[in-house]
Amino acid sequence: MSKKQNLTLIVAASENNAIGKDxxxxxxxxxxxxRFKSLTSGHCIIMGRKTFESFxxxxxxxxxxxxxxxxxxKVPHGVIVVHNMEDALDxxxxxxxxxxxxxxEIYKQALPFADKIELTRVHEAFEADTHFPELNLNEWREIQNIYHPKDEQNDYAFSFLTYERI
Structure with missing residues (x-):
């Protein structure tokens, strides 16, 4: 992978790392x-098949x-299909x-290649069948933490956390 590429994982995960169900x-x-829209607009977004099919x-x-x-x-015109993380990065x-x-599963495969993580930590625990991998905090340092209380637009309190690889 070219060092000029700064791979970022972007995710919203609960206190127990739940990210999705069904x-x-x-x-x-x-x-x-x-925030997801503003950060990812104009960029490549790498995802697994099930995530793509959820749109x-x-x-x-x-x-x-x-x-x-x-x-x-089979995908719509303009969507790129690959079969592993290295090809996705290429x-x-x-x-x-x-x-x-x-x-x-894609987060697990991509984590070793990532330079940064944009994590929305939802301050609640949820039942889920899909989870974000546990981060080794010896490899990552938090560089930003912005807390948002629950309000009429957001059903739960959450924090925008940014991690950089150490």
Whole structure:
């Protein structure tokens, strides 16, 4: 992987690292969705097949790179299909700041390549079938922490946390 590429994992995870259930997000946080859109717009977004299939259609103003084991996986025009994380990173080489957007298995595969993590920590525990990997805090340092209380737009209190690899 080219060192000019700064790979960021972007995720919303609960206190128990839950990120999804039945291929759906567990919560709706307007501020988190707006942050996701502003950070990822204009960039490559790398995701697993199930995450891609959870969207009604490809997200605007982003290059979608889908990692799947399915050899003949059919996608809309403009979506790139690859079969492993190395190929996903190669497909994103033109982007100096690609994002990995999930799901759980893809985060695990991408974690060793990541330079940064944009984590929305939802201050609640949830039942889930998909989780974000546990971070080794000897490898990561928190460089930003912005707390948001629960309000009429956001069903739960949360914090925007930014980690950089040490």
């Amino acid at each position: 291929n759906q997000l567990i919560w709706h946080l307007r501020d988190d969705l707006q 009604p259609k490809p997200l605007p103003n982003r290059t979608h790179i889908v990692v799947t084991n399915q050899q003949n996986y 497909a994103a080489l033109e982007d100096k700041h690609p994002y990995v957007i999930g799901g759980g």
